[in-house]
Amino acid sequence: MESYTRVPGIVLCYLTLGCRFIWGVVGPLQGSVELPCVHHQPSGSIEEFTVYWQKKNVPEDLVVATIIAGKVDTRYVSEIFRGRAHFNPEGLQDGNYNLTLSNLSLQDSGEYKCIRLRNTNQDPKITETQLEVRAEFSTPVVGDVSSTHKLPTGNEWNLTCTSKGGLELPRIIWINATDGREVRGGRVHKDIQQIGDLINVTSTITLNITSTINISCVIVTKNGNVTSEPYKMEVTEEEERSSPHTLMVSLIIGGVVAVALTVILVKWGHINSKCPPSYRVPNNQTEEL
Structure with a gap:
């Protein structure tokens, strides 16, 4: 600047x-x-x-x-x-x-x-x-509460956006860094800290994450906007397989397979019940003949 x-x-x-x-x-x-x-x-x-x-x-x-x-x-x-x-x-x-x-x-x-x-x-x-x-707001910094780029266990994920040194209360929005669209889902909470004439702000967004995302935070003021660097969160293959959607598909497939096996076993048992039982002549009776 x-x-x-x-x-x-x-x-x-x-x-x-x-x-x-x-x-x-x-x-x-x-x-x-x-x-x-x-x-x-x-x-x-x-x-x-x-x-x-x-x-x-x-x-x-x-x-x-x-x-x-x-x-x-x-x-x-x-x-x-x-x-x-x-x-x-x-x-x-x-x-x-x-x-x-x-x-x-x-x-x-x-x-x-x-x-x-x-x-x-x-x-x-x-x-x-x-x-x-x-007094312009500093470039916002985005981070997650666990300080890691790997999706934590569970469906919800918290991100924070922090910016300091402004004079007037700004508007804070979260955007998809890939296409620039505002993130509408999730819950957003804003904290304000007044130090003398200056204002520090922190925005926290809670999202349900099922796939990799790329997100940014924007501080909107009358003198212009300040945007953070994109923050990317990758979901590993193991986590993708354990996602609710993947788990539901696995349960359905497993149930269909179990029903099919049950039907096959029942039919196999019914066929065997119609065959005459085998009979073996005792040894002593064979000698008499």
């Missing part, structure tokens, strides 16, 4: 105030962002200019960073920005006054101004930037 995103700028020029540049920038919570200070290449040395970075605030604006006589001056910088606002030293010599703001907090959202003044005629050049700090 990029550290910041700019929207198209607007340039407004005034006879008394010089040119005003307006930008929009998005930065990630606890990450870094570069605030643009867009001016034409100044004529003269850097020592001829004074640059102020300010954040709009009530009752008075906050000083974010300053450059006086070509050098970074932190004497007037507000305490909340100390150690977090930095210029590119090499860029300063070329008139690049872009400011990098690090370790962003939600309170850093707001309007910033870069004001460049020439010491001789006080002709200001102003760049305004609207900064929005966002």
Whole structure:
């Protein structure tokens, strides 16, 4: 993910105030962002200019960073920005006054101004930037309660999907990673954990599994969707044979075979009962004859 995103700028020029540049920038919570200070290449040395970075605030604006006589001056910088606002030293010599703001907090959202003044005629050049700090949910991670990719004994199987660091409660859906369709079957339970301004979510789905599946979890927010890596669960041949459907077929076949054998044995016994019994003459009677 990029550290910041700019929207198209607007340039407004005034006879008394010089040119005003307006930008929009998005930065990630606890990450870094570069605030643009867009001016034409100044004529003269850097020592001829004074640059102020300010954040709009009530009752008075906050000083974010300053450059006086070509050098970074932190004497007037507000305490909340100390150690977090930095210029590119090499860029300063070329008139690049872009400011990098690090370790962003939600309170850093707001309007910033870069004001460049020439010491001789006080002709200001102003760049305004609207900064929005966002807290995006992390890429969700899918796993099963037994931490194994083999189907556990029984018909039901529990999967969990965990994502952290969002600001608003998201919608969580489970999809078939093969065709992208939402998984409609099963029971779904969602747990929510609030830590300060941030939200962590865990979704648990309970499914009846009879064959191999490939599943993903999707975190749906107004700023876009975040999808987990596909999670594949394979069912072994032994488990497939022991599935309820396979077991039922085996019982039916076994019952048919048993009935057939019973019928054959009964008929065989009936045929034998019609044959005359064999008779053997005793030895003593044979001698008499």
